[in-house]
Amino acid sequence: MPIKEIHTESLNEFWETISPIGELIGEMQRPIFRGQGDAHWSLTPSVLREDINSKYKNERGTYTQVDQIVMFEYFLLLGFLNYSDEMGFAIPNDSAEFRRHMDFAEFTNRYGMDGTGWPSKEFFSFIALAQHHGIPTRLLDWTKNPLAGAYFAVSQALNLKEPSENLAVWLVDSDTLKQTDSKLEYVTLPGSTSNNLAAQKGVFLIHRQQHGLGRNTSFSAEELKNTVNEIFEESRSSTAYKITLPSKLAGALLFRLNKFGISAATLFPGFDGAARAALEFKMAQKLAGVL
Structure with a gap:
């Protein structure tokens, strides 16, 4: 069904429309939400975003899928x-086995041939903790709280x-994802796992590769950025x-979210969140023409 x-x-x-007791969401079993600042953006994991790739990756032009999806992340x-x-x-779930x-040799032996299972x-x-502190990964952030989703769109x-x-x-009903x-x-x-994850009622979606990625096939991240959208469109x-x-x-x-106790200060517990909230409130005042 199309988006x-x-x-x-x-x-x-x-x-x-985003109210949990509203007509659209009220009958869903386990709705989850993701806010985005531009409605034209696709549902793209951070490790595949163009700005991330241009900032951190060598400008040689093309990578194999194993390079892009597995080794870059690793x-x-x-x-x-x-x-x-x-x-x-x-580190969450730290152990000798983890x-x-x-270890590089163990990791490449397990995933490095075609990426299957990664x-x-x-x-x-561990990946969720890293992502919540700025590391690009294959996890796509969602939240169980519609107001948190709205905050991230506003921010x-x-x-x-x-x-x-x-x-x-x-918005998607996570109970239907098995379909x-x-x-x-x-x-x-x-x-x-992290204070931010708890505060944000965070959950994740991850796109599972259905087949091996292929070590020798060159491609660009651009080819995969719309994958999640396409899965929903084809479902x-x-x-x-x-x-x-x-x-x-x-x-x-943002002003309304603040009245309901949703701000950077509540979603990013700590001094950094408090500072971010103060700056965003000032930006919101500027946009709204409030002194």
């Missing part, structure tokens, strides 16, 4: 692990260099909704 777009023109209309995660060790930070699996479940908590919209026309909150032929896996993790039973709001109303939406 269903719901265009709203007012804050009240948008608010009613070396970022390994760096995060090593620096965490230097600082004495605890360390053995992170990432396996024992890595999920991104406010921080864009070039304003978008519309922001968007994506995507197992191409999308719904991942939930303990709140103890006969799992419907994804894209609920949009004009970005000129982002300031008003």
Whole structure:
């Protein structure tokens, strides 16, 4: 079934549409949400985003899929692990077996030939922790809280260099994901994985490769960026909704979210979240023309 777009023109209309007791969501079993600052953006995991690739990868033009999806991610995660060790930070589900699996020779032997099975479940908590602290990964962030989804759409919209026309909150009933032929896996993790994950009611979707990736096949990340969208478009039973709001109303939406206790300060516990909340509130005032 194609992705269903719901265009709203007012804050009240948008608010009613994303309400957990509203007509659209009220009958869903386990709805999950993803906010994006530009409604034109695809549902792309950060490790496949063009800006990430241009910032961190060699400009030789093309990579094999194993390079892109497995080894690029692995070396970022390994760096995060090593620096965490230097600082004495605890790693979720740390064990001798986990360390053995992170060893380069073991890792390449297990995943490096064609990428099949990456990432396996024992890595999920570690990858989620890394992603919540800025490491690009294959995990696609979602939340069980519609207001948290709306916050991320607002935050991104406010921080864009070039304003978008519309922001968007994506919605899907996670109970229907099994009807995507197992191409999308719904991942939930303990709140103890990270303070941010708990505060944001975070969950993840991960696109599972159905076949080996192929070591010798060159490709660009651009080829895979629309994969999640395509899975929803081709599904006969799992419907994804894209609920949009004009970005000129982002300031008003942030003010309303603040009244309901949703801000960077509550979703990113700590001083960094407090500072981010103060800066975003000032940007919202500027956009709304408030002194």
